Structure formats: structure tokens, C-alpha cells
Amino acid sequence: MPTYDVPEEYMPRMVRIAKEFVPYEIHVMPSEFALYWTLPDQQAIRYTVGIGRPGLYEAGEFYVGAKKEWPSWTP
Numbered sequence: 001m002p003t004y005d006v007p008e009e010y011m012p013r014m015v016r017i018a019k020e021f022v023p024y025e026i027h028v029m030p031s032e033f034a035l036y037w038t039l040p041d042q043q044a045i046r047y048t049v050g051i052g053r054p055g056l057y058e059a060g061e062f063y064v065g066a067k068k069e070w071p072s073w074t075p
Contacts, residue, residue, distance in 0.1 A: 003038055014046075016044075023038050025038045034047065
């Protein structure tokens with residue numbers, strides 16, 4: 001398995017968030033290239049992510065109903 005050297009600024013990290021965020025949700029901030037997994041006590045884990053090219057990203061709220069290893073996907 002290949003190994004990678006990930007620059008420190010791209011590593012996941014704990015951050016404080018506003019109190020209006022509910023714990024155990026995922027929030028994607030395309031302008032920041034960031035995904036936040038919210039936790040209790042105004043904490044979140046911030047991950048650096050890639051965002052789809054313009055026209056493929058759709059803002060909104062979405063429910064994740066299942067987790068699959070190799071899901072099919074269509075826009």
C-alpha cells in the first residue's frame with residue numbers, strides 16, 4: 001500500500017464551532033474546501049476536501065441513508 005506525506009495544513013484537526021450547530025452532522029463548506037463533522041461541546045473535526053467542478057455541486061440539506069463500499073453514482 002502506498003504511503004503519502006500529507007502537509008500539516010491538510011491534516012484533520014479539532015476546531016471550535018458556533019453553538020447553533022447540532023452534534024453528529026456533516027457540513028461541507030465549498031468555499032473553504034472543508035468538511036466539518038460536528039461533535040458535542042461546540043467542537044468539530046475539520047477535514048480538507050476536494051469539491052466537484054462548477055455545475056456539479058448542489059447546495060442544500062441531504063440525508064445519507066446508507067453507506068456502501070462501491071456505490072453507483074449519477075448526477
